[in-house]
Every structure is written in C-alpha cells, then in structure tokens.
Amino acid sequence: MDWTLWLEWIIKAVVMLLVLLTGFAYLTLYERRALARIQVRIGPNRAGWQGLLQPIADAVKLIFKEELTPARTDKLIFILAPIVTVVPAMIIAAVIPLGTQFTLPFFNRVIKLYVADINVGVLYLTAIASIAVYGIVLAGWSSNNKYALLGGMRSTAQMISYELALGLCFVVAILLGNSMSLVNIVEAQKDMWFAVVQPVGALIFLVATLAEVNRAPFDMPEAEQELAAGYHTEYSGMKFALFFMAEYEKMIVICMIAATLYFGGYREFWFLKDTFLSVDRTWWLGPIYLLLKVVVLLFFMIWIRATWPRIRYDRLMAFGWKVMLPLSIAVVFFTALGILLAAQYGGIYIWSIPILSIFAGMLTVLLVNSSLRRKVANA
Numbered sequence: 001m002d003w004t005l006w007l008e009w010i011i012k013a014v015v016m017l018l019v020l021l022t023g024f025a026y027l028t029l030y031e032r033r034a035l036a037r038i039q040v041r042i043g044p045n046r047a048g049w050q051g052l053l054q055p056i057a058d059a060v061k062l063i064f065k066e067e068l069t070p071a072r073t074d075k076l077i078f079i080l081a082p083i084v085t086v087v088p089a090m091i092i093a094a095v096i097p098l099g100t101q102f103t104l105p106f107f108n109r110v111i112k113l114y115v116a117d118i119n120v121g122v123l124y125l126t127a128i129a130s131i132a133v134y135g136i137v138l139a140g141w142s143s144n145n146k147y148a149l150l151g152g153m154r155s156t157a158q159m160i161s162y163e164l165a166l167g168l169c170f171v172v173a174i175l176l177g178n179s180m181s182l183v184n185i186v187e188a189q190k191d192m193w194f195a196v197v198q199p200v201g202a203l204i205f206l207v208a209t210l211a212e213v214n215r216a217p218f219d220m221p222e223a224e225q226e227l228a229a230g231y232h233t234e235y236s237g238m239k240f241a242l243f244f245m246a247e248y249e250k251m252i253v254i255c256m257i258a259a260t261l262y263f264g265g266y267r268e269f270w271f272l273k274d275t276f277l278s279v280d281r282t283w284w285l286g287p288i289y290l291l292l293k294v295v296v297l298l299f300f301m302i303w304i305r306a307t308w309p310r311i312r313y314d315r316l317m318a319f320g321w322k323v324m325l326p327l328s329i330a331v332v333f334f335t336a337l338g339i340l341l342a343a344q345y346g347g348i349y350i351w352s353i354p355i356l357s358i359f360a361g362m363l364t365v366l367l368v369n370s371s372l373r374r375k376v377a378n379a
Contacts, residue, residue: 017090023248023252024248026055027298029051029054030295031302062241065238068234070143070234073144078143080138084131084138085139086249089253092125093115095115096260097186097260097266099283099287099290100279101283113283113287122174125170133156137153140152143234145233151232161316161317161321161324162211162324168328172332175332176198182261187267199358200354200361201357202263217308219310255293259294266290267279267289330360331357334357335357338350338353
C-alpha cells in the first residue's frame with residue numbers, strides 16, 4: 001500500500017482528535033454561558049476575554065488536582081473504566097463525513113474530508129456507541145460503593161431501553177438513503193433533508209440521544225439527590241476529567257451523527273443546491289455547514305437541561321418501553337410504506353411519510369396525556 005495513504009489517514013485522525021478535544025474544552029464554556037443567559041446571570045467571564053481561557057484554567061486545575069483511590073476498589077478496572085468510556089467517544093467520529101473533497105495544491109492529490117467511508121458506517125456507529133456504557137458499569141462496580149454501583153446499573157438499563165428506539169431511527173435513515181454509508185446518506189439529502197421527510201423520526205432520535213449520553217432530563221445514572229454523584233462518586237482529578245470529557249465528546253459526536261442522518265450533514269439547505277453556496281461549487285463550506293448544525297443541536301441539548309426537570313426513574317423506563325419504542329416501530333413502518341408507494345405510484349406519495357408519522361405522534365401524545373390524567377384522578 002502507498003505510504004502516502006497511511007500518512008493521509010494519520011493526519012486526518014490527528015486533526016479529528018484535535019477537533020474533538022478542542023470542541024470538548026469550549027463546549028463546557030458554551031454550555032456554562034448559555035445556561036447563564038437562560039437563567040439570567042453572567043457565567044464565566046474572568047479568564048481571558050469573555051472567559052475564552054476558562055477551559056484552559058479548568059484543565060490546569062484538573063491536571064494538578066489530587067487523585068484519590070479508595071482502599072477496597074478493584075484498582076485495575078477502576079483505572080481502565082474512564083479509558084473505556086472516553087475512547088469510543090473519540091473513535092466513533094472516524095466515519096462521519098465533514099465535507100466533500102478538494103485537490104491538494106502542487107501535489108494534484110484528491111483529499112476527502114473524512115477519515116473513512118465504509119459501506120456499513122451506520123453499523124459501525126451503533127457498535128462503537130454501545131461500548132461506552134461498559135466503562136460506566138465497570139466504574140460503578142469497581143468503586144466498591146453502593147451509590148456508584150446503582151448509577152452504573154441505571155446506565156445499563158437506560159441504554160438498553162433507549163438504544164432500541166435509537167437503532168430504529170438509524171433504520172429510518174437507511175431506508176430513506178438506501179445505503180448504510182454515511183456519505184451516501186448525506187448525498188441522498190441533496191434535494192430534501194430527511195428531517196423534513198420524517199420529522200417524527202428526527203425528534204425521536206434527538207430525544208433518544210439525550211438518554212444515550214445521560215443528559216438531563218435523562219441523567220438518572222448520576223442523580224445527585226439520590227446517588228451522591230452516581231457512577232463517578234469515587235473518582236477525582238484526571239480520572240473524573242475523563243468521564244467529563246467522554247460525556248461532552250459524546251454530545252458533539254451525537255450531534256454530528258444527528259446532523260448527518262437527518263439534517264443534511266455537510267450539505268447546504270436543499271434550496272441552495274444550485275447556487276454558489278452549494279458545497280458542490282465551494283468545498284470549504286461543507287465543514288462550516290456541519291459546524292453550524294452541530295452548534296444548533298448542542299444548544300437544543302443545553303436548553304433542555306436548563307428547562308426540564310429530571311424524570312422519575314420508573315417513568316423514564318416506562319417512557320422508553322411504552323412510548324418511544326412503539327412509536328419508533330410505527331415510524332419505520334410508515335417510512336417503508338411511503339417509499340413503496342412512491343416507487344409504485346409516483347414521488348408525490350413520499351409525503352405520506354410525514355403525514356402518517358405526525359398523525360401517529362399526535363395520537364401518542366394524546367394517549368400519554370390521557371394515561372397521566374387517569375393516574376392523577378386515581379391518586
């Protein structure tokens with residue numbers, strides 16, 4: 001194999017890691033400033049201009065902070081658990097396309113803006129995303145702490161419950177894109193984003209990802225009022241920072257996946273496809289479009305954290321099994337039905353997908369509301 005291809009892969013991987021690490025650092029500042037604005041306060045603004053050096057100050061503090069290891073822990077697993085949690089959050093981004101391609105000046109070499117494009121990219125995402133929960137469970141078990149163990153077990157149950165609905169939302173994107181390659185799925189959205197064709201599927205995906213990364217209101221594995229700090233109760237210093245890093249990197253990667261599957265990825269708005277703002281004419285706009293979509297989706301996660309209370313654990317599980325899973329199955333069925341109707345009777349029938357899905361979503365909301373009212377009346 002040509003050594004320059006290996007060099008290209010190494011450079012792409014290093015750049016992707018630097019992007020994720022820098023994104024993690026400044027996502028913490030983004031969240032703190034956004035939460036402060038929502039809650040009508042100032043937020044960090046002392047370290048550097050407008051607080052831009054605050055992530056560096058936090059990193060220095062965590063690096064030099066004393067690390068404590070409880071006496072009766074399983075020390076090997078206790079040390080490996082943060083690594084097992086953070087590594088999948090970083091390598092999962094390898095198959096996410098950041099743009100199209102460009103020709104390297106003077107070398108006449110075509111550089112594609114992704115580390116790898118594999119024909120089962122969606123399966124790669126689901127496989128790697130499932131590994132991170134092992135680190136959380138092992139952290140809770142190895143800590144020899146009942147609160148930490150309960151946090152790890154909650155994370156496992158929550159992941160199983162919501163990953164089923166999440167996986168079905170991947171199936172929706174595969175059906176609409178007629179491929180499991182993320183590049184092909186993005187290119188299939190040149191004429192219309194999948195979030196427009198299947199808005200309910202996109203909404204289920206966004207809700208399920210909140211549970212996948214243990215974000216409020218699905219942050220039961222680290223519920224402070226019940227579990228002290230959950231699975232990372234016994235962690236401090238850089239070990240705790242790795243869990244912190246894993247959560248925020250997963251937020252970034254999940255938003256990149258959501259943008260890729262449902263919001264056109266690196267492509268422009270579909271009504272700009274024949275203009276100079278199209279990535280087909282201006283390749284460097286691709287990463288900018290993806291960045292803007294990721295920033296908006298991250299704000300959605302932060303906004304939810306600032307405004308929604310934590311869901312009670314039994315209701316969280318019931319919502320996953322009794323609401324999200326049946327609705328996601330219906331969404332997959334309506335998507336397949338709409339594709340078949342469009343293939344048989346004309347493209348106009350593709351719009352049966354959002355109509356039927358929205359009807360199913362509204363019916364689900366009415367049934368949930370009726371069930372909650374009945375429980376209140378019987379209480």
